[in-house]
Amino acid sequence: MTLRNLLKKLKNDIDPLDADLIIQHVLKLDKAQIYSNLEKEIDHQDQDLINKMYKSRLRGEPLAYLTGHKGFWKNDFLVTKDVLVPRPETEILVEAILEENLNDKTILELGTGSGVISISIADEVKNCTIHATDISIKSLLIAKKNAKQINLDNIIFLNHDWNNEWLFPNVDFIISNPPYIDKKETTGSEEGIWFEPEDALFSKKNGLHDIEVILKKSKNILNKNGKIFIEHAPCQKEEIKKIGTSNKYKNISNLIDLNGDVRASVFKC
Numbered sequence: 001m002t003l004r005n006l007l008k009k010l011k012n013d014i015d016p017l018d019a020d021l022i023i024q025h026v027l028k029l030d031k032a033q034i035y036s037n038l039e040k041e042i043d044h045q046d047q048d049l050i051n052k053m054y055k056s057r058l059r060g061e062p063l064a065y066l067t068g069h070k071g072f073w074k075n076d077f078l079v080t081k082d083v084l085v086p087r088p089e090t091e092i093l094v095e096a097i098l099e100e101n102l103n104d105k106t107i108l109e110l111g112t113g114s115g116v117i118s119i120s121i122a123d124e125v126k127n128c129t130i131h132a133t134d135i136s137i138k139s140l141l142i143a144k145k146n147a148k149q150i151n152l153d154n155i156i157f158l159n160h161d162w163n164n165e166w167l168f169p170n171v172d173f174i175i176s177n178p179p180y181i182d183k184k185e186t187t188g189s190e191e192g193i194w195f196e197p198e199d200a201l202f203s204k205k206n207g208l209h210d211i212e213v214i215l216k217k218s219k220n221i222l223n224k225n226g227k228i229f230i231e232h233a234p235c236q237k238e239e240i241k242k243i244g245t246s247n248k249y250k251n252i253s254n255l256i257d258l259n260g261d262v263r264a265s266v267f268k269c
């Protein structure tokens with residue numbers, strides 16, 4: 001089969017961008033090389049692999065799990081089924097914290113997953129120290145590999161459950177994209193999430209349990225004027241503001257994502 005016919009077949013059923021990326025991944029060609037070689041015959045082995053990935057994508061498996069990587073901020077990250085697929089919305093947390101003076105500051109990330117948030121910050125500001133935590137050892141191993149790929153030595157990875165005792169030193173900033181989906185509100189038809197680790201997605205108490213724990217405990221270890229940047233669902237913004245106010249945070253502001261939704265909030269001590 002030629003590349004032209006293969007592309008046509010894939011683009012019939014899946015997102016055309018995904019079709020391009022699957023073919024690029026298997027044939028190890030860039031987009032320009034693909035489109036200037038449309039009459040190239042694809043060998044059977046590559047066709048079988050492309051077909052396998054196309055069928056998985058058709059079943060809803062996230063493309064990042066099929067190709068094993070995903071771009072976030074300025075780098076490409078290793079991604080496996082042990083970690084949440086990094087979302088572009090989460091980049092607003094990185095963008096917002098980078099507006100602060102992070103030189104010689106200490107940052108704590110809660111729930112680092114593949115490490116995209118901490119690694120993106122640490123790569124931009126080499127003289128800050130980041131403690132990146134997660135309950136999942138498997139995800140910490142991926143995050144460590146990602147940090148090593150970029151040669152970063154300013155992140156300390158720690159296995160920690162935020163429901164347990166916090167023995168961290170005081171920090172200047174806390175950042176987190178915690179689980180915040182209310183499982184009761186899901187329909188089963190959501191794109192991608194059913195392939196991702198449950199612990200990374202769902203939270204009790206209408207999706208607010210983990211955010212509540214984090215906001216409450218963070219208050220005790222944030223330095224004066226310290227801030228916490230936390231991602232949440234747009235519909236949770238009022239509830240989260242209430243949690244912040246009841247924990248006596250002084251100043252609460254919102255971060256808006258590319259869709260114009262309130263996707264994160266910032267709380268100042």
Ligand SMILES: C[S@@+](CC[C@H](N)C(=O)[O-])C[C@H]1O[C@@H](n2cnc3c(N)ncnc32)[C@H](O)[C@@H]1O
Pocket residue numbers: 083084085086087090110111112113114115116117133134135136139160161162163177178179199200201
């Ligand atoms: C929404 S994912 C975020 C991953 C990554 N920071 C990102 O933005 O792509 C939430 C992460 O929190 C971790 N997590 C869930 N419950 C936790 C807990 N009780 N203590 C520590 N980490 C937890 C999950 O393992 C997961 O990696």
